[in-house]
Amino acid sequence: MKTHTLVALLLGLIITLVNSTLSTAQEINDYRLATEDQISVTVFNEPDLNLVEVRISASGTISMPLLGQVSIADLTVTEVENKLTKLLLQGYLKKPNLTVTINEYRPFYIGGEVREPGSYPFRQGLTVQKAIAIAGGFTERASKSAISMVNEKEERNIQQAKLVDGVMPGDVITISESFF
Template identity: 45%
Template sequence: MQRILSLLGLVAALIATSAVASAVQAQEPGAAIRAIPDYRLGSGDKIRVITFGEEALTGEFVVGGSGNVSMPLIGDVAAEGLTVPEFQTAVEESLKQGYLREPRVSVEVLNYRPFYIMGEVQNPGEYPYTNGLSVLNAVATAGGFTYRANSRRVYIKRADSSLEREYPLTPLTPVAPGDTIRITERFF
């Protein structure tokens, strides 16, 4: 009985050590755990811009292929690579240029860019992104793993990067809009 208790204590210590190592690893640059930075607008995002007191300047817009949003009165406003608050400030500044004295603008993302999944899943392709999406949710959306799939590692390429990185495939591995997810074959 005492031997079982000491084994349980050892297992608990290993789990605690693993949790601390994971937390430290998450803080190191290039760590295996994936962190998603602040969301940046990109081509294909659908947004709602509300200009308080100005119905003609309120509406739903799509970030075009050039990275701009074409708005009434002020024309094209650069959106590519900006966070939502940065874009909101850019719209307010454009409206201050001789159109409105003190514009109050609110911006929200209605539809994010899709994500892409390929490799050893039943239905590879393009799928709509939803907030809080994890790799396992993405695999489920694509019909699940094939029988050859490596269910321990995943490769993800961010939309704004040309590099593909390897991550552990856990229930918490996050997906960002525009990501390309690749599920490889397992080796026997």
């Protein structure tokens, strides 16, 4: 009986982790660019048009050779590629072929009862537990179950977070103080 219970618990944990990883992977594919993200634009056979490690400005734009300021905030990588291709087709290039890559995501933020609160670079596969470790771990006063997370897009939607929950760029994690 105990073996069956242990196997069932392990299977449940594995399914939870797989579902969490799959939803985070989908969120990265649907990721919308914003201020503080750093990208590169490679225009094949046109090295003068390439951008290497450019940060998206506070106004949500990048400065492209020939095109000037191009607004790319709140677009996915695919949408940016399509937009730049269309703009380059307007009298600049006959068959533009380009790729956009994200070099660095905007940071996530962690505060409250962690040893080193602050902003940290986002990495794919980041969970609340990993974010806490990056911030030096819990303080002695931390409540390990009272963790809240606010998604950048849903600023007013504070949700209770679990250690296995995925973290996205711009998210704000707060570790509450334990009262016991």
